[in-house]
Amino acid sequence: VSTRSERWLTELCQLLEFPSISADPRHWSDVNACANWLARHIQAIGLENVRVLPGPNGGLPSVYADWLHAPRQPVLLLYGHFDVQPARAGDGWATRPFQPTRIGDRLYARGASDDKGQLFAHLKAIETWMSDSASPPVNVKVWLEGEEEINSPNLPAFLEREHRRLEADAALVSDTFMPSPDQPAIVLALRGNVTFQLNVRGAPADVHSGRYGGAVANPLEALCRVVAGLHDSQGRVNLPGFYARVRTWSPAARKWIRSQHLSDAAFLRSIGVESSSGEYGYSAIERATIRPSLAVTGINGGHVRGDTSVIPARAAARMSARLVADQDPYEISRLVSQHLVRLKPPTTTLGVRTTGLSYPVEMSAEHPVFGAVERAVKRVWGVHPRYTRSGGSIAAVAQLHRRLGMPIVVLGMGLPSDAIHAPNEHLNISQFFKGIDTVVRFLGELRR
Amino acid sequence: VSTRSERWLTELCQLLEFPSISADPRHWSDVNACANWLARHIQAIGLENVRVLPGPNGGLPSVYADWLHAPRQPVLLLYGHFDVQPARAGDGWATRPFQPTRIGDRLYARGASDDKGQLFAHLKAIETWMSDSASPPVNVKVWLEGEEEINSPNLPAFLEREHRRLEADAALVSDTFMPSPDQPAIVLALRGNVTFQLNVRGAPADVHSGRYGGAVANPLEALCRVVAGLHDSQGRVNLPGFYARVRTWSPAARKWIRSQHLSDAAFLRSIGVESSSGEYGYSAIERATIRPSLAVTGINGGHVRGDTSVIPARAAARMSARLVADQDPYEISRLVSQHLVRLKPPTTTLGVRTTGLSYPVEMSAEHPVFGAVERAVKRVWGVHPRYTRSGGSIAAVAQLHRRLGMPIVVLGMGLPSDAIHAPNEHLNISQFFKGIDTVVRFLGELRR
Numbered sequence: 066v067s068t069r070s071e072r073w074l075t076e077l078c079q080l081l082e083f084p085s086i087s088a089d090p091r092h093w094s095d096v097n098a099c100a101n102w103l104a105r106h107i108q109a110i111g112l113e114n115v116r117v118l119p120g121p122n123g124g125l126p127s128v129y130a131d132w133l134h135a136p137r138q139p140v141l142l143l144y145g146h147f148d149v150q151p152a153r154a155g156d157g158w159a160t161r162p163f164q165p166t167r168i169g170d171r172l173y174a175r176g177a178s179d180d181k182g183q184l185f186a187h188l189k190a191i192e193t194w195m196s197d198s199a200s201p202p203v204n205v206k207v208w209l210e211g212e213e214e215i216n217s218p219n220l221p222a223f224l225e226r227e228h229r230r231l232e233a234d235a236a237l238v239s240d241t242f243m244p245s246p247d248q249p250a251i252v253l254a255l256r257g258n259v260t261f262q263l264n265v266r267g268a269p270a271d272v273h274s275g276r277y278g279g280a281v282a283n284p285l286e287a288l289c290r291v292v293a294g295l296h297d298s299q300g301r302v303n304l305p306g307f308y309a310r311v312r313t314w315s316p317a318a319r320k321w322i323r324s325q326h327l328s329d330a331a332f333l334r335s336i337g338v339e340s341s342s343g344e345y346g347y348s349a350i351e352r353a354t355i356r357p358s359l360a361v362t363g364i365n366g367g368h369v370r371g372d373t374s375v376i377p378a379r380a381a382a383r384m385s386a387r388l389v390a391d392q393d394p395y396e397i398s399r400l401v402s403q404h405l406v407r408l409k410p411p412t413t414t415l416g417v418r419t420t421g422l423s424y425p426v427e428m429s430a431e432h433p434v435f436g437a438v439e440r441a442v443k444r445v446w447g448v449h450p451r452y453t454r455s456g457g458s459i460a461a462v463a464q465l466h467r468r469l470g471m472p473i474v475v476l477g478m479g480l481p482s483d484a485i486h487a488p489n490e491h492l493n494i495s496q497f498f499k500g501i502d503t504v505v506r507f508l509g510e511l512r513r
Numbered sequence: 514v515s516t517r518s519e520r521w522l523t524e525l526c527q528l529l530e531f532p533s534i535s536a537d538p539r540h541w542s543d544v545n546a547c548a549n550w551l552a553r554h555i556q557a558i559g560l561e562n563v564r565v566l567p568g569p570n571g572g573l574p575s576v577y578a579d580w581l582h583a584p585r586q587p588v589l590l591l592y593g594h595f596d597v598q599p600a601r602a603g604d605g606w607a608t609r610p611f612q613p614t615r616i617g618d619r620l621y622a623r624g625a626s627d628d629k630g631q632l633f634a635h636l637k638a639i640e641t642w643m644s645d646s647a648s649p650p651v652n653v654k655v656w657l658e659g660e661e662e663i664n665s666p667n668l669p670a671f672l673e674r675e676h677r678r679l680e681a682d683a684a685l686v687s688d689t690f691m692p693s694p695d696q697p698a699i700v701l702a703l704r705g706n707v708t709f710q711l712n713v714r715g716a717p718a719d720v721h722s723g724r725y726g727g728a729v730a731n732p733l734e735a736l737c738r739v740v741a742g743l744h745d746s747q748g749r750v751n752l753p754g755f756y757a758r759v760r761t762w763s764p765a766a767r768k769w770i771r772s773q774h775l776s777d778a779a780f781l782r783s784i785g786v787e788s789s790s791g792e793y794g795y796s797a798i799e800r801a802t803i804r805p806s807l808a809v810t811g812i813n814g815g816h817v818r819g820d821t822s823v824i825p826a827r828a829a830a831r832m833s834a835r836l837v838a839d840q841d842p843y844e845i846s847r848l849v850s851q852h853l854v855r856l857k858p859p860t861t862t863l864g865v866r867t868t869g870l871s872y873p874v875e876m877s878a879e880h881p882v883f884g885a886v887e888r889a890v891k892r893v894w895g896v897h898p899r900y901t902r903s904g905g906s907i908a909a910v911a912q913l914h915r916r917l918g919m920p921i922v923v924l925g926m927g928l929p930s931d932a933i934h935a936p937n938e939h940l941n942i943s944q945f946f947k948g949i950d951t952v953v954r955f956l957g958e959l960r961r
Contacts (some may be wrong), residue, residue, distance in 0.1 A: 271784040279791045
């Protein structure tokens with residue numbers, strides 16, 4: 066690894082040290098500090114018009130910068146996000162999540178893969194052009210978001226205000242993964258996401274489980290009955306209308322889709338799971354890409370440590386509905402909320418709040434920008450990229466696609482084994498450097 | 514309130530300041546410190562043979578003391594517990610739980626009613642005899658436990674070791690409540706308690722809810738299905754054999770039982786609940802006293818704060834089975850564990866551990882000691898005590914009754930509205946002083 070590469074890794078470690086957790090208000094100052102660090106860094110690279118743009122409605126900031134001195138050349142918008150998922154040492158981290166730790170080819174830290182490592186590869190590709198050729202070959206705009214991990218609640222308002230600033234001929238987003246280290250992939254479809262907060266309430270306060278157990282409603286048990294009713298015995302979401310707009314695929318299309326992805330076995334092996342569980346009649350990859358899901362992502366109520374024996378006054382749950390084309394997140398939000406309220410047991414109260422919405426994305430690879438990225442990938446990796454689907458959601462991709470109608474190249478350099486959103490998240494350092502090379506070449510290929 | 518009474522309240526506040534939470538290992542040093550404080554206090558009152566007895570198997574300590582200089586007089590064992598339920602300011606406390614706060618006739622603190630206030634009334638009654646008459650009228654032994662709130666896991670071993678020390682003609686236990694401030698009650702029956710810890714595991718680590726949602730088993734949803742299946746549509750525990758040994762009561766007996774308790778409406782009103790929920794065919798009081806229950810007292814898994822979207826690797830739950838005569842806690846522990854393991858969904862693993870067991874208690878009021886307490890109650894409160902049943906469990910009462918076979922007077926001075934095990938626990942100061950008077954008189958009435 067060259068001196069320059071060592072310096073880049075040191076810089077990336079600085080970026081990873083910010084606990085920029087957007088989901089936790091106690092860390093919002095860290096999100097802001099991280100934005101300021103990035104703005105200074107981008108300024109030093111040589112980009113112009115560097116701004117930390119405040120989020121609308123008091124939301125978290127974005128970072129913007131551009132270089133627009135190549136007349137007649139296209140404008141490429143490079144997107145990434147610098148906020149990260151929460152990480153607690155007690156959750157099973159072998160290293161400290163905000164103390165980046167290099168072990169062999171791996172760099173362990175929260176955000177190493179999702180998405181600081183990947184956005185930093187974009188910046189280092191621009192820096193390569195700046196230092197080797199004095200300027201990028203095309204016009205570039207950099208937009209780094211600070212609310213992606215909380216489902217970008219203020220993104221519609223942000224785009225309402227800033228859409229002119231972000232106008233471009235195409236966008237590049239690196240916030241996904243490749244099926245394997247030797248097989249790059251461009252994501253053409255993403256699932257949408259609607260997140261919900263459920264609150265069930267019983268007595269006004271916790272009550273003694275002996276004195277009152279069996280005689281008063283238990284919000285935890287009520288919540289469990291609601292959750293248990295969400296899926297039928299075939300693993301389908303048990304909610305009238307949920308599948309009404311789901312696009313169906315011909316056997317040939319399904320076969321092609323499967324051919325572009327990891328095998329089910331490899332997909333599951335990457336997270337240490339032996340067998341898939343879900344909707345009857347679909348493979349694991351299909352369940353996670355062309356089929357919607359409704360998952361409970363958290364439940365909390367009462368006490369699980371020690372024998373603090375109460376019938377709790379309240380129970381809370383989080384849920385995430387992952388949507389596919391052509392489901393509408395607003396319609397699903399209404400359907401799920403109304404359904405849950407109908408399931409409310411008579412002696413408890415149940416509240417549902419939608420905490421975030423993003424649209425599913427379906428794109429085609431027909432725009433010439435895909436030719437440019439295919440050539441760049443071929444040069445660096447020696448193979449053609451696959452065209453895959455991600456089960457995840459990137460609200461910014463959905464919004465850029467829907468609102469600005471621009472072609473978006475979703476080219477990830479992560480790996481399925483990166484443990485994003487989980488303990489021991491890491492980035493493969495060789496992926497990072499090949500990612501930089503790919504973006505360097507891609508910028509060159511975009512030149513008219 | 515006299516100078517002496519003021520001093521007693523000040524002392525009680527000192528006792529209440531110890532966060533002696535037996536369920537939390539971080540507070541075990543406070544449990545020990547509280548035991549030492551009580552030992553010194555009891556020594557100062559004038560009792561002898563004061564000991565802090567270590568718990569067997571590394572368990573938490575008990576405090577013992579006696580005064581045995583009244584030959585030909587009976588020996589009364591006075592029992593209480595100085596460990597308390599957990600309390601966190603964030604749970605809804607209006608005051609600081611370990612900073613006792615007097616508001617009018619109420620003293621707010623964790624443990625004020627359960628059980629430090631009540632055990633302290635015993636000590637102050639003995640002190641009254643010591644200071645007013647130089648000695649108690651009968652022989653007394655004081656035994657204060659430090660593991661009651663965690664279901665007394667080491668009590669069988671403790672009694673194996675210490676049963677000779679605790680031998681007595683009768684016992685007095687104040688760890689329950691009166692139906693109303695003008696109606697004292699003696700509890701003749703307590704429910705037993707078996708507590709369980711459940712752990713459900715899915716993938717080896719949390720995984721991204723988008724990338725894998727719908728394709729891998731969700732331990733939280735599996736847990737909810739298990740919990741949802743625990744009760745049938747009639748509110749009965751849905752577990753073969755659970756009711757096999759439950760004692761049935763004639764309509765006349767049920768009528769008498771209801772006559773001794775609060776009305777259902779008053780019972781529910783005391784915790785701010787409008788309607789009961791539970792086993793079909795029984796009143797709220799019956800559901801909480803002569804019928805067993807199986808309640809989930811805590812669930813935790815994934816994240817409910819912020820949009821940390823994972824399919825969690827694990828989900829945990831606590832459950833409490835409250836038993837009535839003639840259910841056997843060991844048999845119920847086996848039944849429940851085997852049933853839960855059978856319900857285990859195929860793609861997750863489920864572990865069940867029994868964390869505590871105590872027997873239900875059924876006593877009669879035929880021993881002369883009940884005549885003595887009835888006379889004392891009549892003198893102080895002006896009415897005969899009712900004979901009630903508690904839905905709660907006091908492992909020590911069950912063990913003393915089963916193992917030492919002694920008559921036990923379970924005379925509480927708490928009120929249903931004391932919010933024990935809940936935020937804003939408090940003691941009514943007038944109840945405390947009338948409780949002291951009652952024990953003073955009871956000791957006198959015991960004299961042959």
